[in-house]
Every structure is written in C-alpha cells, then in structure tokens.
Amino acid sequence: MMGKVGLQLYSIRELTQKDFFGTIEKVGKIGYDGVEFAGFFNAPAKELRKALDNSGLEACGSHTAIDLLTKNLEEVMDYNHEIGNSFIICPGIPENMRDSSDAWKRTADLFNEIGLKCKENGFQFGYHNHSVEFQLFNGEYGFDILAENTRADLVCLQIDTYWVEYEGLKSVDFMKKYHDRLPLIHIKQMKSFEDKRCTEIGKGVIDFKEIINLGKEYGTKWYIVEQEYFEIPYMQSIEESLQYLKSIL
Numbered sequence: 517m518m519g520k521v522g523l524q525l526y527s528i529r530e531l532t533q534k535d536f537f538g539t540i541e542k543v544g545k546i547g548y549d550g551v552e553f554a555g556f557f558n559a560p561a562k563e564l565r566k567a568l569d570n571s572g573l574e575a576c577g578s579h580t581a582i583d584l585l586t587k588n589l590e591e592v593m594d595y596n597h598e599i600g601n602s603f604i605i606c607p608g609i610p611e612n613m614r615d616s617s618d619a620w621k622r623t624a625d626l627f628n629e630i631g632l633k634c635k636e637n638g639f640q641f642g643y644h645n646h647s648v649e650f651q652l653f654n655g656e657y658g659f660d661i662l663a664e665n666t667r668a669d670l671v672c673l674q675i676d677t678y679w680v681e682y683e684g685l686k687s688v689d690f691m692k693k694y695h696d697r698l699p700l701i702h703i704k705q706m707k708s709f710e711d712k713r714c715t716e717i718g719k720g721v722i723d724f725k726e727i728i729n730l731g732k733e734y735g736t737k738w739y740i741v742e743q744e745y746f747e748i749p750y751m752q753s754i755e756e757s758l759q760y761l762k763s764i765l
Contacts, residue, residue: 519731520549521761522576524702524742528750532557537567544571546755547762552577552700552740554607561598568599575601576738577674577700579644582609585630593637603700603738604634605674607644617653617661624665631670640699642672650683663694673697676742678704681722682712688726695734701727703761704742713745716753718760725764739765 523543525532531539536557543551550573556564568575578601584592585606596604606627613623631641649659663673673694677687691698705720707713717724731739741757748756 518765519728519736519739520574520576521758521765522550522552522574522738522740523548523754523758524552524554524577524579524740526554526579527741527743527754529554531750537563540567540573541571542751543754544573546751547758548573548741548754550574550576550738552579552603552605552738553601554579556595561595565599575599576740577601577603577605579605579607582606582613586626589630589633593634593639596639597637602639603642603672604639605642605644605700606630608646608648614648614651614658617656617658620653620658620661621665624662624671627662627666627671631667635670640672641670642674642700644674644702645676645679647679647682650680650685659690660693663697668694668697671697672699674700674702674740676702676704677722677724677727678702678706678714678742681706681709684709687722688730691727691730691734695730698731698734698736700738700740701731701736702742703727703739703757704744705757714743715745715747716743716760717741717757718763724761728761728764 578596634641650657675690680687705715705717705722707715707720746753
C-alpha cells in the first residue's frame with residue numbers, strides 16, 4: 517500500500533505562529549499531501565478547512581493535550597470533524613501518569629475510554645511517544661505496558677522514529693511488534709548517534725528505507741515528517757525531506 521506524506525506543523529511553528537494559513541498554503545505548494553496539527557492558533561474550523569482545501573492538503577492528525585482529551589473531548593471531536601481530520605493523537609502525558617507500571621496501566625484504562633468515545637464518533641485515537649516511554653518498570657518498557665493494556669482498535673501507536681533511536685532502540689522492532697497499530701508514523705531523522713540533533717530525512721543515521729518497507733507491508737497510511745533542529749531555512753528543509761521520502765516510497 518502506498519502511503520501519503522504529511523508534515524507535523526510543529527516543525528515550522530515559528531512560521532505558523534506568524535501566518536498560519538499562509539504557511540499551510542506554502543506547505544501545499546511544496547507538494548505535501550497533508551499536515552498534522554499541534555494547535556490551531558484559535559483559527560475557526562470552517563476557515564481552516566477552506567485553507568486546507570484551497571492548498572490541496574488533508575488533515576492527517578492533530579496532537580491534542582491530555583487535558584483537552586479528558587475535559588473537552590466533545591469540542592475536540594467537533595472541531596476535528598469540521599476540518600476533516602480523523603486522527604486524534606495524545607502527544608505526551610505528565611509524569612504522574614507514567615512513573616510506575618501501575619500508572620501506565622491506569623493511563624491505558626483512560627486511553628481505552630477516550631479511544632472508545634473517539635471510535636464511536638468516527639475518529640481514531642492514538643498515542644505519540646517521546647523517549648520517556650522507554651523507561652523500564654520491572655524489566656518492561658512503559659511503552660509496552662501501555663500497548664499491552666490498550667485495545668489495538670481503540671489506541672493506535674504513532675511511533676516517533678527519532679525518539680526510539682534516541683534511546684538506542686530500533687523503530688523497526690516496535691513496528692514489527694505492533695504492526696496492526698501503525699496508521700501514522702513520525703518520520704524524524706537523527707544527524708548521528710553521538711550528535712543527537714535532528715536533520716533532514718535523507719541525511720542522517722536512521723534507515724528509513726526499511727521503515728517505509730515495513731509501513732507498506734503493515735498498511736501505514738501517513739508518513740509524517742517532523743524536525744526540531746534546522747541548519748538550513750525551514751521551507752528548504754521540509755522540501756528536501758519530502759523529496760527524499762517520495763524517492764523511497
């Protein structure tokens with residue numbers, strides 16, 4: 517299955533903060549298929565949907581804070597429905613939700629509840645890892661405790677390749693383990709294992725050819741570019757990453 521390429525807009529937040537709709541338009545012109553959000557800058561949903569349509573972009577996800585998911589889920593779903601987004605992703609949780617095996621299990625119960633409400637309303641809920649999920653509790657990673665205690669149909673796993681490799685682990689190992697839960701993958705490159713800064717997708721040490729091949733096998737729908745450190749202009753960087761990804765898709 518051929519996946520699509522999205523951009524996590526957090527990567528270019530300095531631009532979106534100044535001109536949200538104008539930046540979205542530029543991302544569309546570069547050739548991305550979609551954008552994943554990390555906040556909406558108070559943009560009315562109807563106007564944002566129009567901006568996406570005019571730019572030829574799909575909404576391929578929204579990173580949504582846990583407080584909003586627990587206190588304002590109806591409003592979150594209404595907004596995301598309006599902009600045409602079906603993936604609602606929790607991008608992290610506070611320490612008290614992940615500081616023990618039991619805490620992870622409680623979080624898993626909560627995620628199943630959120631995931632069920634999302635599913636009933638036509639959305640897919642998911643979780644995005646950083647590095648803290650790979651702390652061990654009785655020999656088991658927090659990430660695995662969460663995965664084992666959540667239903668695959670209710671909680672997808674948005675594996676962030678950079679943060680897995682940051683911990684000295686391999687993204688492909690987790691992809692193989694959770695192959696039925698990967699509609700979205702964060703494609704994020706590391707310059708070197710010594711200098712752990714981000715770089716453009718084709719320039720670093722993570723082998724994305726293997727990751728993409730597995731994604732094709734497992735039916736991944738979106739490969740979402742993210743970058744947090746830049747040595748060249750933002751738009752040049754995200755275009756380079758897009759061109760490399762397209763060359764291996």
